[in-house]
Amino acid sequence: MKYVISAYSWKGAMWVVSANVLNGVPLGALLRPLKAVEKINGLDKAREKDKESKINFCGDISTMFDFDLLKSPTFLIYGLSCFFCMLGFYIPFTFIPDLAEEIGVTSQKGAWLISIIGILNTVTRVAAAWLADRSWADPTKINGVVLTLCGIARLFVPKYS
Template identity: 25%
Template sequence: MVQMNHKNIDQGWAYVVLTSSFFINVICYGIAWSTGVYTGIFLDVFHHPNSVTAWVVSSPAAIMYVTGPVASVLTNKYGFRPVIIVGAGLVSGGLCLCYFAHNLFVILFAFGVITGQLGPAFGTGLALVYIPAMAALSCYFDKRITLAAGISTSGVGVGILIYPPLIRWLINAYDWKQSFLILGAVSLNMCALGLLIRPVKSNEINQNQPLLDLSPFKKLGYIMVCVSIFLYCCGLSVLFIHVAYGEQMGIDPDKSALLISGLGIANLLGHLGYGAVAQHPRVNTFNLYSVSFFFVWRLYLPRSSI
């Protein structure tokens, strides 16, 4: 296990961990937020209503967030590396299982919930990879933690940028089922990325800290932030499944996939920019967060209600 000293904090191996966390975000969110590319295909192949099909393409991201606390508990108990490797295996297995699907509900079973001996959901697989990859940054960064988090989460934008056209290319070059096999194989790279995150010595962790610390929920400010993020994600999810709507409007499927890539560009620039701004010692991150949400609300407010 790695000894956490000045050689590991804000320098040295810390940047290897940051690189690993970045690419894990690329793969995780590339999968979770690009599933809308499959919406039109599922509608054409399985002939289910839009309301039913939407459950399939939105379930990976939804379950990833819902099962985040489970991933946190497992990370506290077993460490970063084993949880990431197990999660990557689940992600890959869930994707590959979609190759054998013959109806939409098998896709929902494989893409959303995998039971039996595997136990956790496919979305849980994403959470098992994402949560420890982000939590590891706090063990390797101190003064530059905000900037490191911004760089790591910019991988979200990169994933959303490159995965939609990649998925469309795979579908055109092969077919939609084989694209799942290839994405499953690509996801196994997260096992190697997880190996780069060296375990933290047990004496570096507060032994008196409970496995599941609920004390933050005693603070009203923390609860308000959690509620705001929850409501924000409820609305944000809709944007990533509008590819089928673009196709119904007569837009070429390959170009419709770029609608998601456009969101990825904005996400990438936002994470890098906010990470740099929030790093400044005179910037209050809570105020920055609040002002940003005000502008989001103002932009989406219907003109008729102003």
């Protein structure tokens, strides 16, 4: 981003980032509900409800969301933890370059710290997804442990050198 800002100014950099994010729109439009699969006499048979087959391009909201989930305390706690996690998720990206300069690291290396965070974020998400797919793993517990560890690690950021 530092290079893009120096090459195109901050306004041009916002255009570049916006164009990159906009690529998600056509990809999101390609998503469709999965067909339900039933096992009958040992054979897998795909079935599709009539209502699902008649969904228009934008979709029918009543078939896309299960509002009964809002009655589940587990889901509400999970949603609240995701909300608070996202409140703090982008803070390091804002302040790490300044913190790096404050402790004597060049701004270029401070920018690399953000790149390292992004790379490790991607790798660990793939690893966590692989782990959560194991039959013996509990994705909710994995999420809770990782959120707790990340929260504790971020508490000590001012002490890191």
